[in-house]
Amino acid sequence: MGQIMLVGLGGFIGSGLRFALSGWAQRLFQHSQFPVGTLTVNVLGCLLIGFLGGLAEQRQIMEAGLRLFLLVGVLGGFTTFSTFAYESLSLAQDAQYFKMMFNVMLQVGVGFSAAWLGLVMARV
Numbered sequence: 001m002g003q004i005m006l007v008g009l010g011g012f013i014g015s016g017l018r019f020a021l022s023g024w025a026q027r028l029f030q031h032s033q034f035p036v037g038t039l040t041v042n043v044l045g046c047l048l049i050g051f052l053g054g055l056a057e058q059r060q061i062m063e064a065g066l067r068l069f070l071l072v073g074v075l076g077g078f079t080t081f082s083t084f085a086y087e088s089l090s091l092a093q094d095a096q097y098f099k100m101m102f103n104v105m106l107q108v109g110v111g112f113s114a115a116w117l118g119l120v121m122a123r124v
Contacts, residue, residue: 006065010073018078045082049075053086 021044022037029036052070056062062070075082084107091100 003065003068006069007073007076010069010075011077014074014077014079016077017074041079042081045075045079046085048078049082049086050089 018041022041024037025040026035026037049071052062052075056067056071072083084103088100088103088107091097091103
């Protein structure tokens, strides 16, 4: 139960940060029709999960609870894209290139298709 609370609290914080930063970035480029806010949080989330995950693995400086709170909770709430990128990178580092490419193609392809399907369903 303690682990769920850590992840939940982190997710609460990460989601709030995503909402604030994404809105700020989108307002900064208010005349752009490109989703700058989403791009901003996804890229920053990837940078942070790579950095913090790398620190946790290489230097063993992060306790399990803090790792759950930051990596799964905060960054999971901030963006799930960061988790996707980190997992794909981990597969590549383990020389599992086929699995990595399959993961990338599946996540992007199915994710895009699901978003399209949801949009179509909403219009019906």
